[in-house]
Amino acid sequence: MFKIVEKSLLADNIYKLRIEAPRVANSALPGQFVIVRVDEQGERVPLTIADFDKEDGTVTIVIQTIGASTKKLCALNEGDYIADFVGPLGNPSEFVHLTEEELRSRHYLFVAGGVGTAPVYPQVKWLHEHGGNADVIIGAKTASMLIYTDEMARVANNLYVATDDGSYGFKGMVTAKIKDLIDNEGKHYDECVAIGPMIMMKFVTLTTREYSLPTTVSLNALMVDGTGMCGACRVSVGGKIYFTCVDGPEFDGHQVDFDEAMRRQAMYRNQEAHANDKHNHKCNCF
């Protein structure tokens, strides 16, 4: 059992939970994820790591309540326990293997979309602590859905916020902001890292391809065990099949077959809708 030591609401339907999990906190690196199972009946849900603290043995996750399982998880409070918290899973980001000298000479552009902003934070924080350079674009539909802007501002070289409706920062999509930075502000980047909804990552890669800007994406495929056993998270990258859980979750975005990945994500949509109805029927807390 794993204790929730802190819970807060970050934006509409987006919660932050800090979980006591010393083994996971001790081994976690940027880019990795965890699998959470709320209770005995719960499914195993892969979630990205938003922060970790080796000193106090906690790991932070950020969850958007979309289906029955995420709603169940977010209905818990500080002091409650979740049944299972496994990780860190997947490979750490490539840059953790670089020397500080190499890091100093490289310029990263992070593009974070919606709840995908949370897993970008530990990557930018790590670069900041190791002498790296990272500009960050955070995209959201509207100002009230922005998360992690203050934390990110503290660790990014430059932070740019883009909202679809212009209610905060740049008005427009993150892809327009990428073009704006490169075309109008004369920015040069060695690598782009995009984390967010699949559709956003697809369009970011289409944009960065125009600039021949190498782009890493972090895929949030369906998973059961998260350790390479089930193959539910199969993804085509450069025409070859990989398992997101053990070969990823980060891949060369220009090689990923996003249309297939999005289609595969919808594999259990009917069953999930049914589970959601069942959950809403049982509990009136939302």
Next chain:
Amino acid sequence: MANKIPRVVVREQDAQVRATNFEEVCYGYNLEEAQTEASRCLNCKNPRCVAACPVNINIPGFIHHLLEGDLKAAADVIHEDSSLPSICGRVCPQETQCEGSCILGIKGEPVAIGKLERFIGDWSLDNEAESVAKVDANGRKVAVIGSGPSGLACASDLAKMGYDVTVFEALHKLGGVLVYGIPEFRLPKEKIVAREIDTLRKLGVKFETDVVVGRTVTIDELLDNEGFEAVFIGSGAGLPRFMGIEGENLNGVVSANEFLTRANLMRAYDEEYDTPIYVGKRVVVVGGGNVAMDAVRTAKRLGADATIVYRRSEAELPARREEVHHAKEEGIEFKMLTNPTRVLGDDKGWVTGLSCVEMELGEPDESGRRSPVEKAGSDLTVECDVVIMALGTSPNPLLKHTTKGLETNRRGCIVASEEGATSREGVFAGGDAVTGAATVILAMGAGRKAAKAIDEYIKSK
């Protein structure tokens, strides 16, 4: 003459009924039936069944005690060589091992050794009869990675020798393949697997679930920072294979591991549980082993029309005979000598069928089985909305990548001696992680051999 008595038919759940539930198929013998069956054993001077058993259980010995009504003595005889008789009695391929070499089988039916082992194993669990010689705790720590058959057997023996054993399991439930792979209708989880694990708890074995060794903690950290003097790797062979044919990433194509994990471990068939499972109306399972039979029978129980597609003929099916027999009784269709060439899908990317070719048997290959060759112009389409690939599994490369100096072969299996010693000092391995996918009994045997080697290693330090 003892051998004039026909083999006692074991009671089973009605095929029509059981094809709609997940209760155990076979009820097993009662004492009277077990003793009648035991009376058939000829008590051979040179018992071929013992030689054919991968762990050489003294089969005539335990059968003799059973016949005399001394069930405790029968259990003690089995426990000398096997830690998991309730499980092996249910899942061993007896027809190619003990029963396959029984003298009675030459002219008639062999003694039902598996059913007798199961009877004694279950009696032993019911009566907590496993003898535990009291050994003082020696305070020396050993880590066991994986709670499947090899890990449980290794942990059990080490605990009996006085070691302080911790078993690390990656999943949230203990039992490994016994829990995520083999279905409830073949191996009951609470009644059998959980009780075998409780026996280990009583021996003082500690369990930590949710620990993926290689990620959550490494073998080097266990040895260097956590005070473990030796590590046993029993992490199995969990990585599913796919065929590499067109259309394999369509929605509706899953590995048998995924399908069975959703059903068994996550209990997706139970409305109370949250994990979804996609069954469709017509399911095709590709493969002919036990895992293929488990998947196809699970699909049937979830309401689908279910078919096995296998590239060789029925004689070559690697599954246990009993499972094939049960599957047929339950209404599973078998398409033999048929090999998939492409998965067909609709414009939305969902499976609509499986394109196949007919095969015929040619020359024997290195496994001694006649290898299938395509019949020219024999293309056919099997309509279905789900395709389950049950083509075998390989060991997970995670431990190799995260453990310095741990040697593996080109199939990804850990290189280990007969006793389980690996290329890394203090690190032992056994079971499917070493051999590739094999049987519960071989894994159990390897775990026990490694326990002995670990004891010798630690004592010689």
